[in-house]
Amino acid sequence: MRVLCDRNVDEQYTETFRRTEWITVTTVTEALAMDALDPEISDFAARNGWVVFTEDDDFLALDDNHGLVLYHQHEKPSPGEVVRALQAIAEAYADHSEIEEYVPSGWL
Secondary structure (H helix, E strand, O other): OEEEEOOOOOHHHHHHHHOOOOOEEEEHHHHOOOOOOHHHHHHHHHHHOOEEEEOOHHHHHOOOOOEEEEEOHHHOOOHHHHHHHHHHHHHHOOOHHHOEEEEOHHHO
């Protein structure tokens, strides 16, 4: 799974994704710019096959063809829980651009 971490994603998730063999990860600041707007991020993800990982539910209103995984930071899911949920999601969707899920939600 190719995961694009939004700028609001805690580094603990990004670093755990980097250590997970089946996840390719980049961040908005690495791929675009720190001040990239949500529509720019969404367009980049759609054009390049990334699943956006964010806590920003504004992405739900954007109509680009890319995967989206939202997490609730106030629930404080552990990075390991998120990776397990992402693995289940990746296996459940043949086309990752169709993903629109919350984690951990019912994925654990």
